[in-house]
Amino acid sequence: MTEAVGPTAKKDGEVAEREEPATGGSAGHGGAEPTRPAEAWPTCPSCGAEVAPEDGYCEECGADLLVRRSEPPAADPGPCRNSACANDSYADGYCDLCGSPAPDPRDRLERDLGVVAGVSDRGLRHSRNEDDMALAVIGNRGAAPTPVIVVCDGVSTSYKPETASAAAALTAREHLVLSLRRGEDPVTATLGAFEEAHKAVSALGPDPSDESNGRATTMVTVVVGASELTVGWVGDARVYWLGAEPRRLTTDDSWAGRMIADGTLTEEEAFKSPLAHTILRWLGPGAPEDPANLAVFEPDGPGLVLACSDGLWNYVPDPADLAHLASGGFGGLLPTASALTAVAIEGGGHDNITAVLAAWPPHAPEPGAGERTAEIN
Amino acid sequence: MSAQPQFTVNVYQNEYLSEGAAEVNAIVSVQSAAAFGGTSTARAAQVIMVDCSGSMDYPPTKMAAARQATEAAIDAIRDGVPFAVVAGTHVARMVFPGTEYLVPADASSRAAAKAAVARLTAGGGTAIGQWLALADRLFTGHEQAIRHAILLTDGKDEHEEPADLAAALARCEGRFTCDCRGIGTDWVVAELRRVSTALLGTVDIVADPGRLATDFQQIIEHAMGKAVGDVRLRLWTPQGAQVKFVKQVAPQILDLTGRRSPGPNPLTGDFPTGAWGPESRDYQVCVQVRPGSVGDEMLAARVSLVSVEGSGAAVTLGQGLVRAVWSDDVAQTGRIDRTVADYTGQAELAEAIREGLEARKNGDLDTATARLGRAVKLATQAGNEDTAILLAKVVDIDDPATGTVRLKQRVSDADEMTLDTRSTRTVRVGKNRNENG
Numbered sequence: 001m002t003e004a005v006g007p008t009a010k011k012d013g014e015v016a017e018r019e020e021p022a023t024g025g026s027a028g029h030g031g032a033e034p035t036r037p038a039e040a041w042p043t044c045p046s047c048g049a050e051v052a053p054e055d056g057y058c059e060e061c062g063a064d065l066l067v068r069r070s071e072p073p074a075a076d077p078g079p080c081r082n083s084a085c086a087n088d089s090y091a092d093g094y095c096d097l098c099g100s101p102a103p104d105p106r107d108r109l110e111r112d113l114g115v116v117a118g119v120s121d122r123g124l125r126h127s128r129n130e131d132d133m134a135l136a137v138i139g140n141r142g143a144a145p146t147p148v149i150v151v152c153d154g155v156s157t158s159y160k161p162e163t164a165s166a167a168a169a170l171t172a173r174e175h176l177v178l179s180l181r182r183g184e185d186p187v188t189a190t191l192g193a194f195e196e197a198h199k200a201v202s203a204l205g206p207d208p209s210d211e212s213n214g215r216a217t218t219m220v221t222v223v224v225g226a227s228e229l230t231v232g233w234v235g236d237a238r239v240y241w242l243g244a245e246p247r248r249l250t251t252d253d254s255w256a257g258r259m260i261a262d263g264t265l266t267e268e269e270a271f272k273s274p275l276a277h278t279i280l281r282w283l284g285p286g287a288p289e290d291p292a293n294l295a296v297f298e299p300d301g302p303g304l305v306l307a308c309s310d311g312l313w314n315y316v317p318d319p320a321d322l323a324h325l326a327s328g329g330f331g332g333l334l335p336t337a338s339a340l341t342a343v344a345i346e347g348g349g350h351d352n353i354t355a356v357l358a359a360w361p362p363h364a365p366e367p368g369a370g371e372r373t374a375e376i377n
Numbered sequence: 378m379s380a381q382p383q384f385t386v387n388v389y390q391n392e393y394l395s396e397g398a399a400e401v402n403a404i405v406s407v408q409s410a411a412a413f414g415g416t417s418t419a420r421a422a423q424v425i426m427v428d429c430s431g432s433m434d435y436p437p438t439k440m441a442a443a444r445q446a447t448e449a450a451i452d453a454i455r456d457g458v459p460f461a462v463v464a465g466t467h468v469a470r471m472v473f474p475g476t477e478y479l480v481p482a483d484a485s486s487r488a489a490a491k492a493a494v495a496r497l498t499a500g501g502g503t504a505i506g507q508w509l510a511l512a513d514r515l516f517t518g519h520e521q522a523i524r525h526a527i528l529l530t531d532g533k534d535e536h537e538e539p540a541d542l543a544a545a546l547a548r549c550e551g552r553f554t555c556d557c558r559g560i561g562t563d564w565v566v567a568e569l570r571r572v573s574t575a576l577l578g579t580v581d582i583v584a585d586p587g588r589l590a591t592d593f594q595q596i597i598e599h600a601m602g603k604a605v606g607d608v609r610l611r612l613w614t615p616q617g618a619q620v621k622f623v624k625q626v627a628p629q630i631l632d633l634t635g636r637r638s639p640g641p642n643p644l645t646g647d648f649p650t651g652a653w654g655p656e657s658r659d660y661q662v663c664v665q666v667r668p669g670s671v672g673d674e675m676l677a678a679r680v681s682l683v684s685v686e687g688s689g690a691a692v693t694l695g696q697g698l699v700r701a702v703w704s705d706d707v708a709q710t711g712r713i714d715r716t717v718a719d720y721t722g723q724a725e726l727a728e729a730i731r732e733g734l735e736a737r738k739n740g741d742l743d744t745a746t747a748r749l750g751r752a753v754k755l756a757t758q759a760g761n762e763d764t765a766i767l768l769a770k771v772v773d774i775d776d777p778a779t780g781t782v783r784l785k786q787r788v789s790d791a792d793e794m795t796l797d798t799r800s801t802r803t804v805r806v807g808k809n810r811n812e813n814g
């Protein structure tokens with residue numbers, strides 16, 4: 001239910017204020033914090049040879065450079081989505097027998113990198129999944145790894161929103177991985193990721209039959225550091241801290257979010273309005289130029305980080321409720337993300353749903369653990 | 378090969394349907410721009426059929442105009458294009474050449490043809506089916522060319538049975554295209570329209586014989602500009618779907634629904650569109666699909682424009698997709714696609730005129746007043762000024778907005794027939810057709 005606003009709303013200068021850190025923990029993460037010393041990269045943690053930030057393996061000794069990325073959706077469509085149709089050949093993206101859209105691997109994505117895992121689902125009421133997610137884990141031998149989360153929600157009224165969310169997620173994830181491996185601080189890396197994602201979406205070009213209809217997506221990112229969470233966002237996807245004191249770390253760049261932030265309306269009143277989900281910021285042509293919203297949060301105890309699209313939080317907006325649902329003992333991050341998604345689907349699945357979870361504090365994977373074989377590219 | 382025009386296919390529709398809805402409507406707009414400068418180099422063949430029945434001498438200006446117009450047409454035929462002139466009465470007779478074959482146009486064949494045409498005199502009856510049959514025989518052996526005919530008549534097809542004409546049309550369908558002209562007011566619009574519709578051509582009245590020569594010249598120039606023959610709309614629809622109608626809606630309404638021939642697989646059907654030069658045409662497609670639920674999406678139709686060569690091989694010239702997406706968002710499902718709405722209105726306008734004139738002819742004045750009043754209202758809404766002017770010659774308009782009209786006591790036959798023949802002409806819906814607000 002993410003909708004673009006008209007040009008008049010885009011021009012509204014009040015909308016795009018930069019978000020100050022949501023909690024007491026400020027952005028003062030000087031020398032002590034980074035998960036690894038800047039000078040340690042880019043060198044191989046095993047043999048010390050110089051490596052490029054984008055390398056997955058050391059060219060000298062073949063060591064795993066400990067960057068894991070979630071795989072993009074598979075290309076093979078498989079059997080027709082229509083259960084009454086036994087066909088499996090497609091033309092122009094549709095079944096050439098019954099006309100159903102070719103099955104899209106993005107209808108249901110499950111990605112598990114061990115310390116971070118997520119689910120993205122088409123839901124029940126939309127013909128395609130316009131959400132996307134991209135995950136990574138940046139390893140550091142002997143120390144805690146850094147999970148990276150990107151969740152995007154294509155603006156449904158824009159041109160081919162599923163392409164905007166996919167381009168933004170991938171671009172932002174790559175920028176975060178490469179910048180963090182170069183030793184950039186998470187705040188700078190996050191701001192850069194939004195700039196690059198915005199460029200990538202803008203570069204895709206507008207609707208050829210209507211140049212004014214560009215592509216657009218919202219985006220939220222989390223760098224799960226050893227001592228703090230660095231959260232960036234544009235739009236109304238959210239990040240929640242599900243710890244002893246559950247809380248939301250983002251404020252929505254939406255009409256409702258602004259009304260609530262202003263104190264004009266209560267949350268209940270604001271979400272009754274048909275304008276509630278009208279977003280005020282996005283990535284893509286015509287977006288306000290301001291830097292992304294940022295929040296840095298220092299957890300004071302163990303918990304879960306949840307990044308999600310509005311397809312989930314529409315059904316369960318309250319941090320305590322989400323924390324309660326996530327504590328259901330599902331046996332792992334992926335089953336928990338899946339269970340949260342199921343709640344939204346059972347509630348009606350009106351929008352696409354994306355839920356990504358990371359455990360905090362991030363712990364180093366045990367040597368030879370199962371996730372080592374998962375999703376490396 | 379370089380003479381192949383570039384085709385652009387655009388689809389205009391509101392793809393959003395509410396839960397359970399099953400009817401999908403779209404306008405498929407086809408534009409062809411010649412990739413070459415100047416005239417077409419495609420092979421062509423031309424036959425001109427001139428009514429020489431006895432009535433052409435009453436008044437004698439009709440026969441004189443027919444001779445003059447045929448000469449103008451002969452001059453407009455491109456060098457090298459095989460042609461013939463046929464005199465039509467209760468039989469069909471070769472005027473030029475003397476025997477049944479086509480002669481390539483050059484200075485001497487044009488001069489000989491014009492000399493033969495100058496000697497044409499009126500005398501005899503009218504059997505249009507015979508004329509068409511001769512044209513069909515003349516085109517035999519020219520199947521690789523773009524075959525076009527002109528038919529001029531001044532009277533009713535009264536020296537053969539309607540079944541004879543129907544049989545001749547059935548044989549000629551797909552063999553050549555034919556533009557028809559009626560001169561004077563003694564011919565029957567419905568009859569000539571049957572010919573032009575079957576042969577994918579135009580029909581018009583030439584009330585003033587003095588304008589016939591210009592008209593013939595333009596028809597031939599248009600025909601000589603055709604660069605691709607036998608072009609078809611190939612419609613793929615999903616299993617279980619039903620094509621409710623396919624019709625050309627611009628520049629004139631031409632229902633193609635009954636003209637389907639099987640395509641390359643059971644889900645496809647071909648609808649003939651004739652030959653194409655650099656031009657624009659719009660088609661309306663209506664497909665009934667299996668109803669969907671909110672969140673479902675379906676390809677309701679794939680519309681391809683294909684050129685079928687003599688060997689039967691098809692070349693795709695362009696393609697558009699007609700989609701259906703079921704939604705519960707009224708902002709999506711409630712949107713009116715202006716292009717579809719405008720053409721739907723124009724089709725209703727043509728229908729209202731046809732029914733109104735028919736009721737008037739049959740003495741059912743209440744129905745005639747109601748239907749023609751409706752036509753006035755629709756023409757006003759659509760901004761179809763040409764048709765509004767023609768309607769004003771048949772009815773006195775009290776209020777164009779509500780369509781309050783009175784039938785005129787005296788209406789000239791020419792005005793009534795002009796309105797009838799031109800009722801299927803549409804106003805092309807503009808390029809910026811779906812701009813919001």
Ligand SMILES: [Zn+2]
Binds near residue numbers: 059061062
């Ligand atoms: Zn190494």
Ligand SMILES: [Zn+2]
Binds near residue numbers: 096097
């Ligand atoms: Zn199928």
